[in-house]
Amino acid sequence: MAEYVQGIPIMRPYIDQDNQGYWDAVKNHKLVFQHCSKCDKYHHPPRPMCPSCHSQDTLEWKESSGKGIIYSFVMFTTNKMAYPAFKLPYAVVLVEMEEGVRITANTHEIEPDEVQVGLPVEVMFEELPDGQTLYRFKKREA
Amino acid sequence: MTVEYNPDQKIPHPAMWGVLYKSSTPFWEGVKNKKIMLQKCKSCGNLLNPPRPMCPKCQSQENEWITAKGTGKIYSWVTFNEAPHPAFKAPYAAVLVELDEGPRIVSNMVDVKPEDLEIGMAVEVTFEDVAEDLTLPKFRKAG
């Protein structure tokens, strides 16, 4: 799923000093999460300060196992609320990762009726038609 | 001297986005027809400038549009030695004209050098087609 309509720009992330590491990793087909080395805690989305110890220099990027389960999802079935660059239908899944954080993404080779809460998934990377790299989730063995 | 434009740059256009900016549409429609239109409160006669949907003196929402004579005096002016927008060639002046009817509007002078400008100078309106789709009210020395 998640195929694109030609001629409509796909949005791109806003990259700044706080999330550069995250998006650089995605470009290299890696999924990383922000981790505070002092508190040993993960935070997502990335932020400029650890909310537990208020340190601004103990934040590092740790590679994710890439594995998680679908925690919830929505299915875009009509053009009313969908973004027009996408062919219908397409799903956006909220995946609870093994690290404990939850991230949203599109799916890869999962039929609409297969998308279910609790489905084990793992990350994969896709080169989009506009040249950007984005992560998606595909089925995995539990 | 008249304001000169860089031909490859778009002069900032006023918004005529229909319903989005309804109050000022008659002003710009008037300019297209080479008139300065002023909004007048139907209830108390107050001239509303810039245009707005309610009269601040009597809270009436009924208004009409009258045609200004197009004469007035220079109230103040600025000379731009550096152009803040690429469409304009510096130096040039923006003038604040007090119309004989009372309201003040911003404009440019035609055939007057910035150094010859004076507060109180009598001026009259002239219309200049500055772009294919844009006419602007400008002023020249009266008489």
Add this chain to the structure above:
Amino acid sequence: MLQEYMDRKYRTDNKPSVEANLIKNNVAIVGIGQTQYTKNSGRDELDLACEAIQNAVDDAGLKMSDIDGFDTFILDRLSLPMLINSLGTPNVRFSCEVSGGGGAGCAVAVHAAAAVATGQADYVCCYRSLNEASGHRYGRGDDFIEYMPVALTPNYGYIWPLGFVTPLGWAGVWGRRWMHEFNITREQLGWWPVVLREYAQNNPEATYFGRPMTHEDYMESPMIVDPLKLHDCCVNTDGAAAYIITTVERAKDLKQTPAIIAASAQCCPIEQEIQTIYQRPSISGLVETWYVGQELYRVAECGPDDIDVAQLYDPYSIGGIIQLEELGFCERGEGGKFVEGGDNIRIDGKIPCNTAGGLLSEAYLHGWNLVIEGVRQIRGTSYNQVKDVELSMVTGGPGVASSGIILRR
């Protein structure tokens, strides 16, 4: 994180004392005004705002020159200087805006009340003016072409590239999780929109006046974003609304029965986003609504059983029903059963909700119409008047930094 929410134990030791709360019982809503709610106003928002504000001023029995404060929330196309130059108010001493979209539906009243209670303004006008039906729509997918996440909102970068740009979609994620955890059925969901549509049939100002809907109609309506159907979603409206806040002392000399603010609350719990509140320990509830409810009950010194009528900000049905749980009108996870058949939220029910039709059937005026209906219930002038209303509750949007007020006679 959010331990007090997870334990359902509200901390009061870190709050200013109820005695120190100057808003409680000292401030009232004394004037309400609106324009027609239409699908195409043919006028600009400034024009609509002027009319609604004039109506509110007239309703209160004031003069425009009495107004010395203005309040709204962001996403408004008006500029305050332009508005003031039209209204002709001579000296505005207070103004503010609240961030967070629809959650601020009542926060605006909180800030206006704080200004009035501290003597920083005498009469504050809270206004909203929109051409959402004919002009700019918030929250439609095709409206986002040419938009990109910017510096002040970098977290959109994690969702927008997924074709995930509309609040309805974002809310669908926590809505589905709630349905999943508590076995809520679509049939149950449908009763919220159906009852609201019934209310709208008595309200000639409502968008859906004269257009009734049965539960069957609801079930047959198309899916917009699975799990939400067309009739789970709010209407689009052109129109404006305004209300005026002053002290109870000044209200005594005015025309209308004042709707006294018994409590006001605003909240912004951690990991707050615009609907994408996915990092919290639980997403099957609305943390922000729980906080608002707890603070309202603490300050007003009452509980859910004391509330006679509620206007809950419901951009989608799920948002309304989960609020019933978080505000304590029913148990956690029981919202589906509670609305089933509709009787509990009808006029003689346990808690009549959104009695003018709410955002689904009256108008989407970012919650202003809910405040106005909350005031009408106190005055006894609602089109669906609940008997002997003592306490009338209004809340701000779910899934965003939220707010609420309790009005009393």
Add this chain to the structure above:
Amino acid sequence: MAIESIKDKTAIVGIGVIDFSTNIGRSEWYSACQCIKLAADDAGLNIYDIDGMVKNIDDGPDPSYVQKGLGIDNLTYHSESHWGTSAMMNAVQGVASGSCNYCVYYQAAHRVSGPEKSISDYRVAREVKDDSLDMIRYDFFSPFGLIGQPGYVAMMYRRYMHETGITPEQLGWIPVVDSENAAKNPNAIFFDKPITIDDYMKSKVIADPIRELDCAPKVDGAIAIIVTTPEKAKSMKQKPVIISSNAAGMAPEGQFHTSYTRDVITELPEMKNMGDELFRIAGIGPKDIKLAMLDDTFTPYVPLQLEALGFCGKGEGAAFIEGGERIRVGGELPINPDGGLIGQGRFDTTRIVEAVRQIRGTSTNQVAGADTILVASGAGGPADGLILRKA
């Protein structure tokens, strides 16, 4: 009971300032978190006790972002404000009304290196999709090349010269005195040594009669200010600075820097309304003020503020500043001993921070006996201000 006024109901207990720069290399989100942490440290306050946040609408990310870094469980009060330092009023009301305990006002703005710069520059020229009705007012200026704030102010300034005879040689004393003061303030990055009136006269005339040195430059910075009640302040680390008064003011036919439709355009009626209210609440007059922190974003507004706030009579502002003697540290009414915005860059909350330091006695350019200070913001548009005093 509602209260009559906010006089002495609130106090400033903490300030946090990051080092200003013209290329900070960080996000505004980062700086916002950083300056709030500094302010909490300064106040001796646990970050988790902060329960209110206010900000200027365009400066920095909104509270829900900042909170994600600070880890605060819930805010019970937050809002945004449009201009000057008027968000301060919301902080004061939040605390005084019992809606929150500790309200932080943060301004995190990277106006040089941050991306907002390009947005606001574009807005003026209306080249991007911006459908705010606010844009309508530019329609009557931009097509004629009257674009940008220096030009807007110059139109008023020319008239001011015409009506009162004020000269650049007089007005130049604002940047001269600002530069003298800035040279003593390590966070004022625009002058390491004072300039002379000759330097000012040689400064480039950009929108005649406005010179480059008449305009405060842009800067990257972040400031946080913590407000609570005087009672709570007693047990905290710093000597509290009491907010005697706080007010905002507007006036008919007002527009930002372009109120050209008023009968008289060479006055600041918003500032006058605000000042009258400030003094009424505090119960004192201009004579009681030991130090004034005035808005010097554009120099012509300084003499106009002196007139509007009653520090001198109408038309006497120019004489007041000429020669600089009366406005220097040690003079009759010292102005902006931190170097003002001309010395530090456009950053309105610096005025409050310097006033707090002066009252604490910790300024790098201390004014003797500065126990009652007036802060004014928003010259040329909606105005707001504070009177701060020693506890």
